[in-house]
Amino acid sequence: MKNNKLLVGIIICAFFIPLISFSQFATAAEDTSLSDVLAAGEIVIGVDAAYPPFEQIxxxxxxxxxxxxxxMAFxxxxxxxxxxxxxxxxDxxxxxxxxxxxxxxxxxxxITTDRMVEMNFTRWYxxxxxxxxxxxxxxxxITVIEDVDDASIKVGIQAATTSQWYLEDEEYAADMVSFATITLAIEALEAGTVDVVLGDLATLAAGQSANPGDFEIVDNFSPEAFGIAxxxxxxxxxxxxxxxxxxxxGTDPYNPEFSTYYNETHELWMGNEVAVDLDQxxxxxxxxxxEESRPTISGASIFSLIAVIPVTIYSIIRKLKKRK
Amino acid sequence: MENNNNKNNSKDEKNKIKEILSQIRLTRKNFGWWIFGVFVAILFVGFVRTWFNPEAHYFDPILGIINLILLPFGHTIDSLDFRMEDILYGLASGAQLTFIVSMVSLIVGFFFALILAVILVNKSHLYGLKLIAQSYVDFFRSTPLLVQVLLVYYGFAESMGDVIRSLNIPMFSYEVFAGILALALNTAAYQAEIIRGGILAIPTGQTEAARALGLTSGQTMRYVILPQAIRIIVPPLTNELINVLLNSSLISAIGVRDLTKKSQSLQARFSLWEVFLISAVFYFVIAFSLSKITKRLEVKLRIPGLGVVND
Structure with a gap:
C-alpha cells in the first residue's frame, strides 16, 4: 500500500513534467474567428459602457x-x-x-505589451x-505627474486600468484609491475624498465639461494608443x-490620414478637432x-508546476520516513 | 555541600541539553519539521537582507529556491514566463499584509473577547454590562462579515479617516485600520463564545474550593479558572486563527491591497486566471503551516488526564 502511494506520486509527476517542457511548442487550433462572425451575421462586442465620451448608455x-x-458602426x-x-x-x-x-x-x-501576450489587438483607432x-x-x-510621489496625496483611478499600472510601475508613494468606474473617481474628486484623478485625457475632459469650472487638467503623461482586443x-x-x-x-500607422467620417465622429463626441502629436x-x-519573443507558459504548466513541486517533496519525505 | 549541589545542577543541565539535542536531531521522524524550519530560516534571511539592502525583497531567497527546483528541467522562473516574477513578488507583498492584518486582529480580538467572556459568565448583571456584551456577541455572530467590514469602513470614515492619515505610517492607511478593526470586532464575538465555553467547562468544585480557601471572586477567576480555561480552549482558538486568516480576504472589498486584492489586480493586468491558483497556494502555505504549528501547541498545552487523547 505504501509503495503504491509512492508509485502514484511518481506517475503524477511524470505525467506533468512533459507539460512544462513542451507547452511552448503547442500548436494553435485552426483560426475560425472571422468565418464564425460572418456566418452568424453579427459581431458580439464586450464594452464597459461607463466611460464617456468613448462609450455610455x-x-x-x-x-x-x-x-x-x-x-465600430463603420x-x-x-x-x-x-x-x-x-x-x-x-475588471x-x-x-x-x-x-x-x-x-x-x-x-x-x-494597447500594451502585457495585454498583447494573451490577446490580439487591431491597429490603433x-x-x-x-x-x-x-x-x-x-x-x-499638484502641477506635474511627479508631484503624486507623496504619501499624503490620495490619487483616484479606475481599477485595473493603465493608470494603475503606471502608478505601480513608477512606485509612486501616493495613497491609491481605486474605483470601479472613472465617473465614480471624478465624483470622489468633487466630494474631496481624493486630491487628484488620473485617467485618459478625453474622459477627464468630458468630466471637466460636465462640471464646468470645478476641475482643471494640469499635466499629460504616458501616450497611449487604443485598439480593439x-x-x-x-x-x-x-x-x-x-x-x-x-x-x-490611412494605411500608415505612423502618419494617419483622417477620413471625413473619423473627423466628424471625433468632433461629435470629443467636441474638438483631431490633433495627434506625431512624435508622441x-x-x-x-x-x-x-524585439525578442518573451517566454510565457500556459495555465496547464502553472498548474503542473504547482502540482509537481509538492507531490515530489511529499513523495521524497514519505519515502524517507517509511523506509525501515 | 554547595559544591555537590552545583555539580548536580550542571549534570542536570548537561542531561537537559542532551535531551533537547536528541529531540531536534535530524531523523526520519522529524524530517518534515526540518524542511519547515529551513523554510522559516530562509524567510528570516530574506527579512534580515531587507534591513541592509532596501532594494532587496524578503521573497528573493524563496525565488532562488524555486529556480533551483526548476533547474533540472532546464528552466528558471524568467525563462518560463516573463510575468511570473511580477506575479510572485506582487502576491508575496500581499501575503505579507494578509498575515500581519490577520495576526494583529486576532490578538486585539482575543483581549477584547477575554473581557467580554468574563462579563458573560458573571452571575450578577453588572449594571447592564452583561446585556450590552450579550447583544454585541449576538449582533456580530448574526451578520455577515462583509457587511460588518463595510459598516466599519464607512462608519469610522468621518471620525478616524483624517487621524489615521495624519499619522503617516507606511502601509497603515485608513483602509487597513478599518479592515483590522472589523476583523478584530468580528473575531472577538466568536472568541468570547469560545472562552465562555472554556470557563463553563471548569467544574464548579474548583470555584467552590477556591472560594473556601478565601480567594475573592476576581482572584478565583484570575488564578484558578482562567489558567485552566485557556488551556482547554486552545484547539478551538487555533481553529479561529485559521478562520480569521481566510476571512481576511473579505477586506479586499474596501480596497486593502492584501493577497486577494493583489491577485485580482494582477489577474486583470495579465488577464491570466491562473494567478488565483498561485494565490491559493500562498493562502495554503500560510494556513497549513499555522495549523501544523498550533497542533504542536495544542499537544503541549493539553491538561494531562483530561478528555480522550488519540494522537
Whole structure:
C-alpha cells in the first residue's frame, strides 16, 4: 500500500513534467474567428459602457453610444455584419473575452505589451495621452505627474486600468484609491475624498465639461494608443478589422490620414478637432514593438508546476520516513 | 555541600541539553519539521537582507529556491514566463499584509473577547454590562462579515479617516485600520463564545474550593479558572486563527491591497486566471503551516488526564 502511494506520486509527476517542457511548442487550433462572425451575421462586442465620451448608455434609448460605437458602426458596415453590444464590468472584461463570451472588446482599451501576450489587438483607432486632473482650488498644489510621489496625496483611478499600472510601475508613494468606474473617481474628486484623478485625457475632459469650472487638467503623461482586443489566435478577424480601420485612418500607422467620417465622429463626441502629436505617436507605437519573443507558459504548466513541486517533496519525505 | 549541589545542577543541565539535542536531531521522524524550519530560516534571511539592502525583497531567497527546483528541467522562473516574477513578488507583498492584518486582529480580538467572556459568565448583571456584551456577541455572530467590514469602513470614515492619515505610517492607511478593526470586532464575538465555553467547562468544585480557601471572586477567576480555561480552549482558538486568516480576504472589498486584492489586480493586468491558483497556494502555505504549528501547541498545552487523547 505504501509503495503504491509512492508509485502514484511518481506517475503524477511524470505525467506533468512533459507539460512544462513542451507547452511552448503547442500548436494553435485552426483560426475560425472571422468565418464564425460572418456566418452568424453579427459581431458580439464586450464594452464597459461607463466611460464617456468613448462609450455610455443613452438614458432615453438604453443603447450604447459614444466614440467607440460610432467607429465600430463603420467597421461592422464594412464587414457586412450587425453589432451586439454586451455591457459588462471592466475588471473581468478580459477574462470573459478569453473564455469566449464575446468576439472582441472595444472599450477604450489601451494597447500594451502585457495585454498583447494573451490577446490580439487591431491597429490603433484612437490616440491620446493620460492626464492629471485636480480641482480648481488645488489644495495640494499638484502641477506635474511627479508631484503624486507623496504619501499624503490620495490619487483616484479606475481599477485595473493603465493608470494603475503606471502608478505601480513608477512606485509612486501616493495613497491609491481605486474605483470601479472613472465617473465614480471624478465624483470622489468633487466630494474631496481624493486630491487628484488620473485617467485618459478625453474622459477627464468630458468630466471637466460636465462640471464646468470645478476641475482643471494640469499635466499629460504616458501616450497611449487604443485598439480593439480580440482573443489570442484570432488573426483573421483582426486582419479584417484592420482593413476597415485603414479606410478611416490611412494605411500608415505612423502618419494617419483622417477620413471625413473619423473627423466628424471625433468632433461629435470629443467636441474638438483631431490633433495627434506625431512624435508622441511614434514613441507610443515603438514601445509596443517587443524585439525578442518573451517566454510565457500556459495555465496547464502553472498548474503542473504547482502540482509537481509538492507531490515530489511529499513523495521524497514519505519515502524517507517509511523506509525501515 | 554547595559544591555537590552545583555539580548536580550542571549534570542536570548537561542531561537537559542532551535531551533537547536528541529531540531536534535530524531523523526520519522529524524530517518534515526540518524542511519547515529551513523554510522559516530562509524567510528570516530574506527579512534580515531587507534591513541592509532596501532594494532587496524578503521573497528573493524563496525565488532562488524555486529556480533551483526548476533547474533540472532546464528552466528558471524568467525563462518560463516573463510575468511570473511580477506575479510572485506582487502576491508575496500581499501575503505579507494578509498575515500581519490577520495576526494583529486576532490578538486585539482575543483581549477584547477575554473581557467580554468574563462579563458573560458573571452571575450578577453588572449594571447592564452583561446585556450590552450579550447583544454585541449576538449582533456580530448574526451578520455577515462583509457587511460588518463595510459598516466599519464607512462608519469610522468621518471620525478616524483624517487621524489615521495624519499619522503617516507606511502601509497603515485608513483602509487597513478599518479592515483590522472589523476583523478584530468580528473575531472577538466568536472568541468570547469560545472562552465562555472554556470557563463553563471548569467544574464548579474548583470555584467552590477556591472560594473556601478565601480567594475573592476576581482572584478565583484570575488564578484558578482562567489558567485552566485557556488551556482547554486552545484547539478551538487555533481553529479561529485559521478562520480569521481566510476571512481576511473579505477586506479586499474596501480596497486593502492584501493577497486577494493583489491577485485580482494582477489577474486583470495579465488577464491570466491562473494567478488565483498561485494565490491559493500562498493562502495554503500560510494556513497549513499555522495549523501544523498550533497542533504542536495544542499537544503541549493539553491538561494531562483530561478528555480522550488519540494522537
Amino acid at each position: 443613452n438614458a432615453a434609448t438604453d443603447a450604447v453610444e459614444g466614440f467607440d460605437p460610432s467607429i 467597421i461592422a458596415e464594412d464587414m457586412g455584419v450587425d453589432i451586439v453590444w454586451n455591457d459588462v464590468a471592466w 473581468t472584461i478580459f477574462t470573459s473575452l478569453a473564455i469566449g463570451s464575446y468576439d472582441c472588446v472595444m472599450s477604450a482599451v489601451t 484612437y490616440f491620446s495621452t493620460q492626464a492629471v486632473m485636480v480641482t480648481t482650488a488645488n489644495p495640494k498644489n 480580440c482573443p489570442g489566435g484570432s488573426t483573421a478577424l483582426v486582419d479584417r478589422m484592420n482593413e476597415a480601420i485603414d479606410k478611416l485612418l 505617436l511614434k514613441e507610443a507605437l515603438d514601445s509596443l514593438i517587443v
